[in-house]
Amino acid sequence: MSDDDLSTLRLLRRDDVPPEVLDAALDRARVRFDAAAHAATAPRTSGAGPARTVPPVRRFRPVVIAGAAVVVAGGLVASGIGITHWSSPAPAAAATLREAARAAADDRAPVGAFTKVVETERALGYASSDGQHYDEGYLAPTTSTTWVPADVSGTWVRETWSGPATTFYGGAAARKAAADDYATEAHRDDPRWERAAGGDFTVGELGGVQPGTLTVADLPDLPREPAALVRRIEDAPRAVDTTDAEHVFDTVQQLLRTGLVPADLRATMYQALATLPGIVVTEEQASLDGRVGTAIGLPARTGGERQDVIIDRTSGAYLGERTVQTQRNGSIPAGALIDSVAVRVTPVDDRP
Known part of the structure; x- marks a missing residue:
């Protein structure tokens, strides 16, 4: 699991994250999940080298991604990783950036x-x-x-x-x-x-x-x-x-x-x-x-x-x-x- 996937799971466990931040994080996680799924299922051709990885398809998979999140999150908890160390966009930073964006x-x-x-x-x-x-x-x-x-x-x-x-x-x-x-x-x-x-x-x-x-x-x-x-x-x-x-x-x-x-x-x-x-x-x-x-x-x-x-x-x-x-x-x-x-x-x- 990548550091980006860990960050996404951290956001899911928090209740003070703006909806647009959570949506963006989930969207990125879906893209990475699709890419990994295609890489894992792409058939290999005969010969020495592996088959070329199928490009990722950007589609919404709420059931699959939610299931994966639950399974992985359970593994993390069992391993003793505490959510107090998980990061999310600080409200002050997000607010500052949105104010600057409007200006x-x-x-x-x-x-x-x-x-x-x-x-x-x-x-x-x-x-x-x-x-x-x-x-x-x-x-x-x-x-x-x-x-x-x-x-x-x-x-x-x-x-x-x-x-x-x-x-x-x-x-x-x-x-x-x-x-x-x-x-x-x-x-x-x-x-x-x-x-x-x-x-x-x-x-x-x-x-x-x-x-x-x-x-x-x-x-x-x-x-x-x-x-x-x-x-x-x-x-x-x-x-x-x-x-x-x-x-x-x-x-x-x-x-x-x-x-x-x-x-x-x-x-x-x-x-x-x-x-x-x-x-x-x-x-x-x-x-x-x-x-x-x-x-x-x-x-x-x-x-x-x-x-x-x-x-x-x-x-x-x-x-x-x-x-x-x-x-x-x-x-x-x-x-x-x-x-x-x-x-x-x-x-x-x-x-x-």
Whole structure:
């Protein structure tokens, strides 16, 4: 049983879950159940390899899924797993996201021939005090400004520059590493300029986008209905050992960061996040590059990090994102920023 199935069972045992959240969780469980059923019953062909799995059929199976839930839930109880440890979308997070969705749907921001997207990032660089453990660090800012044409397949222009470290955790090792890194970076008086068709700034041999991954080119065709959007995201490629909730959260976060999500789709994305088990308000008044919003997070199942998106619930604007270290690491305390990105979007009529 997957972590997503466990989350669904947790919701069934609670009486404070909004109906739309429970419906969305059950719908996702039905899809996974259909996929598993087809995989188990698909005939094998003669030869060395297994037959291709039949694509999942999305249909409502209330009797089957209810029966499966009862059987599995009984097994969990017999195994001693307590429901007090089961998660569900916190009411405050869901309410915040729905309020932001309503505001985003009413957004009538002007448009231009280009969209100017300014990303101000502060990232944690690591250093070793003993040559063995990366137990010191420093925060250094990088600013990138991208001019995106209305037709996103056209030529994008990007300017990037870095600043000196602003925060240090530790002593001499952190300061030396920060100075060495700054010496190799483009600076404000000598920024790095790039141009790329469709925003493909990636050097091919160093990576690239996996086929099927959702990008800004997919934005016009993405569903404007929360449950359908969640299903579309779940069907896209994902990292290994990623749950549905994590995959949806990560994908929405990455698309919102581009600054190119239109208001109606942004509203749908907020509504989709509101259905995810485990989503919580991590800070009511989170400051990011001079602006204040509500931080919404999905705590990681393992490791010592937490990812947040920060939104303005009154305007529906996406302010940015951050990754917070939740466990102490040497001189780097719990609560330290690992990375934060503030996003500002402005329509413009020209580009450099």
